Each structure stands twice: as structure tokens, then as C-alpha cells.
Amino acid sequence: MEAYKAFTQEWMDAWKEKIAGSKEYREIAKDWEGSVSITVNADPSKNIPQTVYMFTDYWHGDVNEFVICDAAKAQSAKFIMTGDYARWKQVAKKELDATKALMQGKLKLKGDLTYVVRNIKTVNKVIDLLTEVDTIFPDDV
Amino acid sequence: MAYDSDLSFVYFGPTKVVFGGGSSTSELESEISSLGCSRAIVVTDQGIIKAGLSENIIKTLGDKCVGVFSDVPQDTGIDVVNRGAAFAGEKGADIVISIGGGSVIDTAKGMCILLTEGGSLADYEGIQLLTRPQTPHIVIPTTAGTGSEVTWIAVIYDKEKGQKILIVESHNAPRVAILDPQLTIGLPPLLTASTGMDAMTHAIEAMTSIQREPLSDAMALHAIRLLSTWLPECLKDGRDLKARGQVQLAATMAGWAFGNALVGLVHAMAQSVGAVARVPHGVACGILLPWCMDFNLSDGEPETIAIYATVAEALGLSARGDDPGSSAAAAVKGSFDLLEEIGHPMKLSEFGVTEEHITEAADLSMADGAIINNIRYVSEKDEVLDIYRRAL
Ligand SMILES: [Fe+2]
Numbered sequence: 001m002e003a004y005k006a007f008t009q010e011w012m013d014a015w016k017e018k019i020a021g022s023k024e025y026r027e028i029a030k031d032w033e034g035s036v037s038i039t040v041n042a043d044p045s046k047n048i049p050q051t052v053y054m055f056t057d058y059w060h061g062d063v064n065e066f067v068i069c070d071a072a073k074a075q076s077a078k079f080i081m082t083g084d085y086a087r088w089k090q091v092a093k094k095e096l097d098a099t100k101a102l103m104q105g106k107l108k109l110k111g112d113l114t115y116v117v118r119n120i121k122t123v124n125k126v127i128d129l130l131t132e133v134d135t136i137f138p139d140d141v
Numbered sequence: 142m143a144y145d146s147d148l149s150f151v152y153f154g155p156t157k158v159v160f161g162g163g164s165s166t167s168e169l170e171s172e173i174s175s176l177g178c179s180r181a182i183v184v185t186d187q188g189i190i191k192a193g194l195s196e197n198i199i200k201t202l203g204d205k206c207v208g209v210f211s212d213v214p215q216d217t218g219i220d221v222v223n224r225g226a227a228f229a230g231e232k233g234a235d236i237v238i239s240i241g242g243g244s245v246i247d248t249a250k251g252m253c254i255l256l257t258e259g260g261s262l263a264d265y266e267g268i269q270l271l272t273r274p275q276t277p278h279i280v281i282p283t284t285a286g287t288g289s290e291v292t293w294i295a296v297i298y299d300k301e302k303g304q305k306i307l308i309v310e311s312h313n314a315p316r317v318a319i320l321d322p323q324l325t326i327g328l329p330p331l332l333t334a335s336t337g338m339d340a341m342t343h344a345i346e347a348m349t350s351i352q353r354e355p356l357s358d359a360m361a362l363h364a365i366r367l368l369s370t371w372l373p374e375c376l377k378d379g380r381d382l383k384a385r386g387q388v389q390l391a392a393t394m395a396g397w398a399f400g401n402a403l404v405g406l407v408h409a410m411a412q413s414v415g416a417v418a419r420v421p422h423g424v425a426c427g428i429l430l431p432w433c434m435d436f437n438l439s440d441g442e443p444e445t446i447a448i449y450a451t452v453a454e455a456l457g458l459s460a461r462g463d464d465p466g467s468s469a470a471a472a473v474k475g476s477f478d479l480l481e482e483i484g485h486p487m488k489l490s491e492f493g494v495t496e497e498h499i500t501e502a503a504d505l506s507m508a509d510g511a512i513i514n515n516i517r518y519v520s521e522k523d524e525v526l527d528i529y530r531r532a533l
Contacts, residue, residue, distance in 0.1 A: 100352060102269065102309075103268070103309070103352075104153070105269040108267070108268065108269045109267050109268045109269070110266070110267040110270055111266065111267055112302075112306065113266065113268055113307040113308075113309065114304065114306065114510070117307075117509075117510025119508075120513050121513070
């Protein structure tokens, strides 16, 4: 399996492909509407020289735009998730449960929390599928 | 797993608790001063004012009270919080004192954010968005159940969206909770029983949450001990100050427990049947708790059996070393018995709930966020419907 550098467009394409190819995802996410942006705060000590913004868009089981973007586009998403690199890495490796991370303030979420909680299975599935992407993390290089 | 070698968690409970009969008047001023504040806005509701619960407190504050905001309905809304914050801002308030139940406390929590950050409350929908401590908040609860005095969650109705929004901010946890049992002696029996069972449900569900950990377990276990002993005493004699105080403390402990470990199936189902058929929250929790415990136990998982055996110990129904299976079963039976002992409603139909209601509520339950924390994974709507039917 090819490995991808985290937070690159190629890596996002690989992640999108995993989601789009999952029948299980399509079923779980059939009611989900709207975009989620992910902001990874800059951490030069971990080889993240600048803040990374990603925009991901989902609609009733379909996966739409999945791109590295700028701050303004990230701000335009229905849900805006923000956190330090170390936390996102833990989430991406399933070492940290996303719900727990939010409750404990390790990640921030702007948006309709009740919607996310109601659709938590969709969120978890998207993260599960990310763990299937062979990822090279910036501080592991 | 809560006690495994890979255990890692954060326990958060920064609220100072001041307890004692009469403390709502005797301790309030010094708590305000020790927070470096001097201009208090009091948030309460008309029911509390009519019951005479806020009068002495406001009198004690003297000119430290710069205004009273009492326009808080049963279920508070964004517009209410915005109005309250504007009023408090005009008065130059530097601290918020809430006197009341869940709706009043949540209104005050929202006001604290706006007094610090400005804007409309709708801008703060989300989780952990704030980066600094908010306007200090002292809570003086007049009920014993929600635990809201020590949690950092506010539930506020958004009229425009037609739904409740959640604001979860650890920077906005109340600074002080003043627990004065004298304020709860006038609670009528049904409200005493049902709010007490809400607290019991917080404690037991925190223990069977997949987020459980030893510190929240400790809070939950002592809450269960106190509730099983003293809640019946409150029902025998509502003016028993000692019993009222112990139940109030139990509710606060249960608040810390579920504030950290979260709640599960009972709350998913209680919130859903509350939304569909307007069954009061505590009543729905009380009725559904034993049935959900029975459901959780019936898959024979050793971990669930062990937890409920510990609950049975706390309920005073078994001893350490007893057969775990029989102890766990005793916990379920004990929960039914407690309902009977305190004269709590036993069936949802007593509140007009019908088969149609529970069919709709079962759908909502499956989509409720609390269900995912439940120790037993609930995969089918029919499982929920079956529990509702038993409790109907
Ligand atoms: Fe509750």
C-alpha cells in the first residue's frame, strides 16, 4: 500500500477515496448534510511550520469537496474543528476518541453540537476510514 | 476499560462548594468578595420570587446587588440570555448569581459568556471555543437533582432553529456552588422524588458509561449511597434538613460524575420521551432507570455485572465478596424498590404516554448522543422500543 504524507492533497484524496468506497459509510451517513473543516494549529517543533486548513464536504452519503484550503474557506464550513497537531495525530491513529477529545477541550468544535452528537456514528466512521490510509506523519519523518 | 493499565483520562471539577443551612445568606457576600467582585446581577424566575426563596438573599446583598433579572421561563432561550446579558451589562455587573433550577442556572451560564465576550449567544454554539475564564458565576440551587451547579454545559433553546443548542465550555464552569438545604425544604413530594431519581440516574449511568473512570466512579458511588439512604427520608418528612442536605450533596456529586463520564441509555430515552410526550425529565429517568439496568445486565457481560454489583453495595443491598451475579440483580430490583418506597411514578402511561409516543421516541433515542456512551451497545430500535413497552 502506498503511504501518503499527512495534510497533503494526495493524502486527502486517498482519504476521500476510502470514504467514497465504503458501503458502510454510505449507509451510516445517509442523513448527513454539510461541510466540516479541520484546522491543525502550527507546531514548528513537530514539522508543522504553518497552520493547516482542510475543507471536507459530505452530503447524504456522498463525498464532495476534500481539499487543503485557506483560513477563510475553513471558516465557511458548517462545522469548524480546531486543535493542536499532537491531538489530531492521536485522533487519526485512534489513540484518542474524538468525543472525549471534544469534551475534554483537547479539540474545539464550532457549530451545532447536537447535530454532531446525533450523527456521531458518521463522524467515527470517517475517522475509522482515515486509519486505513497509510499515513506518514510530519514528526515521524 | 476504566481500570486497565492503559487508563488515561481528564477529570475536571473546578467549582468550589460551600455547604450548610443558611449558607445562601451567611456565606454569599464573602464568596463575592473573595472573587474580587462587588456588582452582582441576580438571575432567578418568578416562581422562586413568589416562593420567597430569593428575597433574603437579595436583601443580604444590599447595594452589592445591581439588578435582578427574573424574566426566565421554564425552558430558557437565546433571546432570554441575550436580554439578561444586555440588562446585566447596562448595570455594570461583574458577577452573576443564579438562584433557581436548571433553566435559571443555564441562563446565567449563557449571560456569563456574553458579559465577557460580547455578541449573541448564538455565536457560541459549540464546544470548548472559549480561551479564557468567563464572568464569575455563583450558583445557589433551589432543587436537588440536575447537578448543573457544577457542570459546564448549558442547554438553551434556539427559537429560530426550533431546537435546543448545547454550549460546552470548561472556562464557563460556575466558580462557586452554595448549597443551602433550607432552600429545598419546600419542594413538593413528586418533585423531590423525581429530581432525586434524576440524580440517582446521573450517578448510575456515569458508572456504566464507556467514558467512566475512577474519580467519577467515586463521586457516583457516594451519591448512590447518600441518595438510597436519605431520599426516602426527604419523602417521609420534607422539612428534615439533614436529609435534604445529604440529597443536595448527592446531586452535586452525581453532577461531577456525569459531567466527566457522561450519561447513557436512560438519558437518551428520557430526553426522547420528554420531547415527544412532555414527560418531566426526572420522572422519565426514574421510571426508565431500572428497566435500562435490566437491559444492560441481560447480555451477561462480566464488566456490567461487576459494576452493578458495586452499585448494589452502595445501595446497601449486598456486601463485598457476595456472588456478583446475584448482587447485580439485587441492584436492579433495589432500583424498583426505591421508586416504590419514595412514591415515584412507575409507568410512563401515568403521564399520558402512548404506544405512538414510544414508537416516535424510540427513533429519537437511537439518534440521541447519550446512547453511544452506554456500556451495552444498542444496535436496534426494537431494543429501545421493548424497554419503553415494559415501562409503559
Ligand atoms: Fe438528567
